[in-house]
Amino acid sequence: MPCGQPDSGAAPARYVLGVDVGSTVVKCHVYDRAAAVRGSSYRKVESLHPRPGWVELDPEVLWSQFIGVIKETVQAAGLHMRQIAGLGISTQRGTFITWHKRTGKPFHNFISWRDLRSAELVNSWNKSLLLKVIHVIFTVLHFLTGSDRYLAPSFLTFSTHQTSMKLSWIFKNIHEAEEAARKNNCCFGTVDTWLLYRLTKGSVYATDYSNASSTGIFEPFTKCWSPTLCNLLSIPMSIYPPVKDTSFNFGSTDSEIFGVPIPIMAVVADQQSAMFGECCFHPGDVKLTMGTGGFWNVNTGEHLFASRGSLYPLIGWKIGEEVVYLTEGSISDISTAIKWAQDIQLFTNVDETAEMAQSIADSQGVCFIPGLQVTGDDPYLCASFMGLKPSTSRNHLVRAILESVAFRNKLLYDIIVKKVHIPLRTIRADGGVSNNSFVMQMTSDLINRKIEKPANVDMSSLGAAFLAGLASGFWTDKKQLKKLRQIEAVFEPQKDSEEYRPAMDAWLQAMKHSPHW
Secondary structure, three states, X not given: OOOOOOOOOOOOOOEEEEEEEOOOEEEEEEEOOOOOEXXXXXXXXXXXXXXXXXXXXXXXXXXXXXXXXXXXXXXXXXXOHHHEEXXXXXXXXXXXXXXXXXXXXXXXXXXXXXXXXXXXXXXXXXXXXXXXXXXXXXXXXXXXXXXXXXXHHHOXXXXXXXXXXXHHHHHHHOHHHHXXXXXXXXXXXXXXXXXXXXXXXXXXXXXXXXXXXXXXXXXXOOOEEOHHHHHHHOXXXXXXXXXXXXXXXXXXXXXXXXXXXXXXXXXXXXXXXXXXXXXXXXXXXXXXXXXXXXXXXXXXEOOOOXXXXXXXXXXXXXXXXXXXXXXXXXXXXXHHHHHHHHHOOOOOOHHHHHHHHHOOOOOOOOEXXXXXXXXXXXXXXXXXXXXXXOOOOHHHHHHHHHHHHHHHHHHHHHHHHHHOOOOOOOEEEXXXXXXXXXXXXXXXXXXXXXXXXXXXXXXXXXXXXXHHHHHHOXXXXXXXXXXXXXXXXXXXXXXXXXXXXXXXXXXXXXXXXXXXX
16 A cells, blocks of 8 residues: 555554654654654765855755655554654754745745854954944943853854854845844744745744754844844844744644645654753763764753853753753764775765774874864864874774774863763763764763663654653653653773873864964
């Protein structure tokens, strides 16, 4: 029977779908009540690079991939669309599009969070006198009031990862978008908003708190789009969607798409979704995702922590009256470097890399410098190897790449311990690179903490499904979700972190020599 066609004999809704629209892959899993995967499908996301540093996604291709993986997953599981109780959608953060409110026609392709077109604008703003004045004003306000609401703006700096500067670039460079915005006919949306709009044929225009707070334009303290930032960057306030709860009935897909309407019960940003999938529900719970990038997220409960430097306050999720906040630190380009090493045939299968790294005592002084440092403050920094010798082998190069991941994990962990004044509880890892036993063990050794790895590392899909399942009544509460967790491995410290000191010191020295290269 064709997938999505009505079936009088179809069983009642006993499954939920979790779709993760990531930076490199669109994945879909269908879960039963035990949270076991009954069927899966994935398609690679093809990035477009129209100019050096620009990263875009074709909206029609992404739409086709999204619909395709859902249909393939349901079919692979031998199910019918009528058996789906709800759909949860997890999406990459900060990637956005603008379109005409009346026609639905996009003004441009999706602009990826990895896009660097705003680099000059970012540099100009960060050096501007106006930004220095803003810092002074908000520093005074923070001193007088003691409110953390004024702390973040007191050291506001822009980066190319933020949506704000790229959106400002759009209105400076795409006349049609600027003109539509002036006439109140321009819609802005991150990937989740645009998918909701398409799935409901334009009847639902919304986002959730996790995605909104990840744009850098949404004020997590007031839970509103920031008029101050928009005035500063000349971005019209009329373009933004309403913000809804994360676990929420957003409406149903148009019945023409899948043959029957499917309730859309959750939309969530990918890192927050992975956090929920890992059941990091308590203050002090830590989630480490190692995928395209690396993300350390700490559950800070009902308290929002603003901090100078490498950590950012975010809304994790909002469910009814409950608002959970996170603090996040990020590392750029983790799996990208590993994929590059595979492309130049340093190894055939990524599963070989842990064994290659473990087969030698050390990297023989070879250091791998990633494309962006932990703070991500130098968009022009190029990846490089330092310390190459005639005796350097493939194993040394692979080990150097993997060590750089563990070293950056250590740096971020130390920042979190220093700045987040909450006792850290469990640390749970996910993402493709968490399958690498060398990286996991070395990270555990360096931070001297136990790290859990789940049986299923596609936590963003599971988190979206969990949130959708709660909204639809498929699962009753978080207590039930915690019982569904399955741990595959636990990495406990085996070496004193001091044993890594010479290698890490050499790597830090190499990092110091690399900026602006």
